[in-house]
Each structure stands twice: as C-alpha cells, then as structure tokens.
Amino acid sequence: MEIEKKDTYIGLSIGNFNSVISVLSAKDGSVNVIANEDGDHKTPTFLAFSDSELYAGSQAKHQSVYNYRNTIVGFLDHLSSSEVPSSQADEYKSYSKLVTLDSKLPGYIITDEDQDTTTQVSxxxxxxxxxxxxxxxxxxNIGSDIKGAVVSVHPHWSKSQTDLFHKAIVEAGLPVIQLIPESSASVLAENLLDNADDQNLITINVGATVTDITLSNIRMGLELVVDSISTNEFCGEKVDLLLMRHFADEFKRTTSIDVIADNKPREIxxxxxxxxxxxHTIANNTINSASAPCFIESLSNGLDFSSKITKLRFDMLVGKFFAPINSAITELLSRCNYSPLEISKVLxxxxxxxxxxxxxxxxLNIFPNASQVVSAHTVDEIVAVGCxxxxHLIHLNTAISYPENVADFTLNLPVSVVEAPIGIKISEDSLLVAVPKNTPLPVVRRLKLSNSPGSSSAYFPIYLGTANAVPKVDEDSDxxxxxxxxxxxSTLLAEFSLDLPSDEQTDIELTFFIDTNKSTTITALDLKSMTESSIKI
Known part of the structure; x- marks a missing residue:
C-alpha cells in the first residue's frame, strides 16, 4: 500500500529569550504549535556548553545557574555588533559575556575547565x-522532512542583521521560502485580512528585550505597513528586573544581603x-486581592527566601511602563501624520x-475609536502561527514567483495611494469616509445611504477629510x-444630487472609483427605481 506523502510547512519565530515553532499540514490546513522535549510550546533561546556537550533550549536554561559562564543568550540581536546597548546591559550580564573574537566577529568565549581550554563561538x-x-x-515532531519555512523578522533590525539572520537560518538547513515582519505574521494569524472593512491597526509586540509598535493599514484584504517604532524601556526583561529589585529589597531588609549589588551571577x-x-502566575490572575508566591531555596549564604506579591501591588509597579509606551506611540503617530482617533484596532x-x-x-484608552483584537491564540504563539x-498560502499559490532574496520583503514598486480620506460631509466636524487615506489605487468603494421620507432629491457634498484632535475628557463627569x-x-471636492422619482424612503448606493491617475468618479444609484447620477472630479 502506497503511503500518501504530505508536504509540511512550518512557521518559525525566534526571539532573544524564547522561540516558537508552528506546523501546518498542506493536506488539511491545520495549525499546531510544536512542543519541545519538556512539553512546552516556548523553547528558550539558550545555548550552553558543558563537558564537550552542546545543550539548547530548556536544557540549556535549566543548567545555566551553575554554568552561566558557558551559557549563551542574546546572540540573535548581536549578529553584527559586539556592543551591548546600555539599555540591555542588565539583561545579559549574568551569562557568557559578548566580546569581539579574534575573527573580529561578535561572539563568546567558552571555557572547558576540565580540559583547561577555551573555544570561541560567534x-x-x-x-x-x-x-x-x-x-x-x-x-x-512531525515525522517528516520540512517542505518550506516562513520565518519572522524584527522590524527594528538593520538590513545587515536581517541578511545575516537569513544566511544563518539557511545554513542550519531550514528551507526558508520567505521572511516576513512579525506584525504581518500577527495579522495573518488573526485572519484580519479576511475582513472587508478598512482598518488602521496598531500592533504592540512586547518581547523579552524590546517592544515593537507597528502601524498598518488593512485595505480590502491587503496589509500595508506604514511605519514602526521600538523601545527598550518596556519589555519582559524590564518587568523581571523590576520584580527582582522589589524582592531583593525585601531580602535585604531581613538579611542585610543585597543580592543585586553583590552581582553574583548564580544568585541573580x-x-x-x-x-x-x-x-506569569500573577499576570494570569484577574483578582486584585490575589497574590503570587516567590520562593528561592538557598538564595544567598545558604539563606532561603520566601515572599509574595499581590495583583494590586504588581499592577502599581508595572504602571510605570505606561509613560514610555505612550511616548513611543505618540512619536509613531506624529511622524506618520495619524491621529489616535484614526486607529480602529489594537493587537x-x-x-x-x-x-x-x-x-x-x-x-487602549489612547485610541478612543479602537477596539482590541481578541486573539484566538496564546500571545507568544501568534507570530509563529501567522508564519x-x-x-501554506505560498504553497497553495505555486504559480507565484518570489524573489531569490527572500529577505527582501519590501515592495519593489512605488504604490500610488489616496493621500487624504474622501467621503460625505455629515456635519462640520464629522465626515462619513468612503475611501480612507493610504488606500492603494485603483480603488472602488461603496457606501449605502437612506434618504429622508418626503424628499424629492438627495444631496451629496464630497469632501476631503482631516483628522480630528482627541477631545479632552472631564474625568470628574459622570x-x-x-x-x-x-x-x-476640510476641502470641498464636488457636490451633486440625485432626483428621486418617489418621495418614499429608499436606499441609495454611492460608488467611488479612483483610477491610478487619481481621477475620481462618484455615482449615486437609487436601488428602488435604479435612477442614477454621477460626477467626475
């Protein structure tokens, strides 16, 4: 009996501290996140060398407390530089130190104390x-070879980092068919392109060492990344350091031992x-009075440590991170010329x-008109699922040719877009948008309106729009x-009317067509009598 061969495709998200693999079978399109040898869906991005053996993932992290000198972390962000940014110095100081090797490449010195030898690992x-x-x-896990892999990349990487990353993944034997930005993978994972509505999306990707904030336009199944910004002021490691200082201070009050100031890697x-x-325990609890324990056996000088933190106290501590996030969002919107009111979704x-x-x-309160995307996946698995x-989409469209340099995921051709929203004036401060700004041309959009009963005609004032400022909210008001x-x-483009043969209420469909030369034709159609009127701008 001949066994059916399955083409299997994977999505891969490699982070500075954790990585995730998802697999999609070409036969039924099902997506599963692969568990590692410990049964976890997240694999720590750790490498460790001990007794001439190489350990990776959970095994490397588990023994890092006693083998910190030979444990490598953070290599993903240091492919092209041996300089650790000052904002990330605390995250890596307890592991193998990043140096410039004899080869002039950034890397690490691995020491074999038994053999009294050292090895340089870039x-x-x-x-x-x-x-x-x-x-x-x-x-x-899948029991067969990998047919193709799509791998995510960080938006804050330079081109040299992206190129080195791509080269390394290919050298590892993975059949890379495309690299895509993490924000784009997230959009795919949440099926946001399946919605016909026009949306302006903010994706807030909080990683271990950096938070990437991306502004994207979703237009009729097409995602256009407008811009992104990164900040090191809020990330998983910064939260860890905040909690470490909180508990270290408590330990110091009872023992007079300052674990952080002593700077002993094992204790840290x-x-x-x-x-x-x-x-993770306290973050998963929604009750303010709930608490999460923190117990460490023989933290320092043989002394154990036991404490706890309440949800309320934890939220107060991490509340300090709102300021840098708010600042980064404000800067991103400002340089992209967007108002917070224009954002419709936050992921x-x-x-x-x-x-x-x-x-x-x-x-979320920064964006009064936005709703949160309710994810169908665990937040740390979204990117890998999207990849x-x-x-799978690439597999289904084998007739599509892709560039040889899969690291080049930018648009090679200039795209003509609508520079300002176009719609119908509702009031002095309200525009019913038909064609949002940054919509690629040519474009067709339709609006459905109803006339007032008893009217013999419908009037359509066509305007360009300008973003409104966020109104001040009176916090004392109920x-x-x-x-x-x-x-x-803001700017009147045209005005025209449609004569209605009946004074009864009817539905009117407005069709906006803008060609690549930005010539605009607007047609009004009475859906009851099929009477129409049009104007060209």
Missing amino acids: AYSALVQFAQKLKETAVK LKLKYAVQDTK FVGGSSQISSKLNNKI AKQA DEPSVPSPYAP
Whole structure:
C-alpha cells in the first residue's frame, strides 16, 4: 500500500529569550504549535556548553545557574555588533559575556575547565546551531522532512542583521521560502485580512528585550505597513528586573544581603527565574486581592527566601511602563501624520503583552475609536502561527514567483495611494469616509445611504477629510464620553444630487472609483427605481 506523502510547512519565530515553532499540514490546513522535549510550546533561546556537550533550549536554561559562564543568550540581536546597548546591559550580564573574537566577529568565549581550554563561538554560529536544534525538534515532531519555512523578522533590525539572520537560518538547513515582519505574521494569524472593512491597526509586540509598535493599514484584504517604532524601556526583561529589585529589597531588609549589588551571577539567576514564575502566575490572575508566591531555596549564604506579591501591588509597579509606551506611540503617530482617533484596532502580541490588564486598558484608552483584537491564540504563539499560515498560502499559490532574496520583503514598486480620506460631509466636524487615506489605487468603494421620507432629491457634498484632535475628557463627569468622529470635512471636492422619482424612503448606493491617475468618479444609484447620477472630479 502506497503511503500518501504530505508536504509540511512550518512557521518559525525566534526571539532573544524564547522561540516558537508552528506546523501546518498542506493536506488539511491545520495549525499546531510544536512542543519541545519538556512539553512546552516556548523553547528558550539558550545555548550552553558543558563537558564537550552542546545543550539548547530548556536544557540549556535549566543548567545555566551553575554554568552561566558557558551559557549563551542574546546572540540573535548581536549578529553584527559586539556592543551591548546600555539599555540591555542588565539583561545579559549574568551569562557568557559578548566580546569581539579574534575573527573580529561578535561572539563568546567558552571555557572547558576540565580540559583547561577555551573555544570561541560567534553569535552567528550560535544562531546556526540553535536553528539546527529547532529543525531537529520540528522534524522529530512531525515525522517528516520540512517542505518550506516562513520565518519572522524584527522590524527594528538593520538590513545587515536581517541578511545575516537569513544566511544563518539557511545554513542550519531550514528551507526558508520567505521572511516576513512579525506584525504581518500577527495579522495573518488573526485572519484580519479576511475582513472587508478598512482598518488602521496598531500592533504592540512586547518581547523579552524590546517592544515593537507597528502601524498598518488593512485595505480590502491587503496589509500595508506604514511605519514602526521600538523601545527598550518596556519589555519582559524590564518587568523581571523590576520584580527582582522589589524582592531583593525585601531580602535585604531581613538579611542585610543585597543580592543585586553583590552581582553574583548564580544568585541573580536564581532570583531572575523565580520572579519569572511569579510574574506569569500573577499576570494570569484577574483578582486584585490575589497574590503570587516567590520562593528561592538557598538564595544567598545558604539563606532561603520566601515572599509574595499581590495583583494590586504588581499592577502599581508595572504602571510605570505606561509613560514610555505612550511616548513611543505618540512619536509613531506624529511622524506618520495619524491621529489616535484614526486607529480602529489594537493587537497585543508577545509573551509579555498580557502582564497587566490595567496597563493594557490605559494603552487602549489612547485610541478612543479602537477596539482590541481578541486573539484566538496564546500571545507568544501568534507570530509563529501567522508564519505557518503564510507558508501554506505560498504553497497553495505555486504559480507565484518570489524573489531569490527572500529577505527582501519590501515592495519593489512605488504604490500610488489616496493621500487624504474622501467621503460625505455629515456635519462640520464629522465626515462619513468612503475611501480612507493610504488606500492603494485603483480603488472602488461603496457606501449605502437612506434618504429622508418626503424628499424629492438627495444631496451629496464630497469632501476631503482631516483628522480630528482627541477631545479632552472631564474625568470628574459622570456622563459617558461620546465617541468622536475620526475626521472632519476640510476641502470641498464636488457636490451633486440625485432626483428621486418617489418621495418614499429608499436606499441609495454611492460608488467611488479612483483610477491610478487619481481621477475620481462618484455615482449615486437609487436601488428602488435604479435612477442614477454621477460626477467626475
């Protein structure tokens, strides 16, 4: 009996501290996140060398407390530079130190104390070896070779970092068919392109060492990334450091031992891994009075540490991160010429994006007209799932030719777009938008309106729109704040009317067509009598 061969495609998200693999079968299109040898869906992005053995993932992290000198972390962000940004110095100081090797490449010095030898491992080769381990995990799980892989990339990377990353993944033996930005993978995972509505989306991707905020336009099944911004002031590691200092201060009050100031890697890593468990426990609890324990056996000088933190106290601590997030969002919107009122959706992505519902609600309040995308996936798995879906889409469209350089995911041809929203004037401060700004041309959009009973004609004032400012909210008022209109009419383009043969209420369909030369034709159609009128601008 001949066994049916299945083409299997994977999506891969490699982060500085955790990585995720998702697999999609070409036969039924099902997506599953692959578990590692410990049964976890997240694989720590760790490498460790001990007794001439190479350990990766969970095994490397588990023994890092006692083998910190030979444990490599953060190689993903240091492919092209041996300089650790000052904002990230605390995240990596307890692991193998990043240096410039004899080869002039950034890397690490691995010491074999038994053999009294040292080995130089570049950040690039560390990535290759780790990617090989991920491939082995995927192949073992799915039971067959990988047909193709789509891998996510970080928007804050330089071109040299992206090129080195792509080269390393290919060298690891993964059949890369495309690299895509993490925000685009998130959009695919949440099926946001399946919605015919025009949307302006903010994706907030909170990773271990950086938060990437991306503004995207979704227009009739097409995603256009407008711009992105990154900040190191809020990330998973910064939350860990905040909790570490909180519990270290408590330990100091009872023992006079300052674990952080003593700067002993073993003690710091014990504290770090303990507060990570505490963080996840308290983040998953929605009751303010709830608490999460933090227990560390023999933290320092043989002394144990036991404490707890309440949800309320935790939310107060992480509340400080709202300021840098708000500042980054403000800067992004400003340089893209967007108002917060224009944002219609907000998507939280990344393993640390759900640490505090209060913090997320404050972020959502920046955008009065936006709703949160309710994810169908665990937040740290979204990117990998989106990558797997993209791999499947490429498989289904084998007739499409892709550039040889899969690292080039930018549009090669200039795209002509609508520069300002076009619609119908409703009032002095409200515009009913038919064609949003940044919509690629040519474009067709339709609006359905109803005339007032007893009227013999319908009047249509066509305007360009300008973004409204966010109104100030009186916090002392008990009244529910009204939802402001994103746009106000600014420039009159044309006005025309449609004669109605009946004075009864009827539905009218307005069709806007704009060609590549930005010539606009607007047609009004009475759906009852099929009478129509049009104007060309």
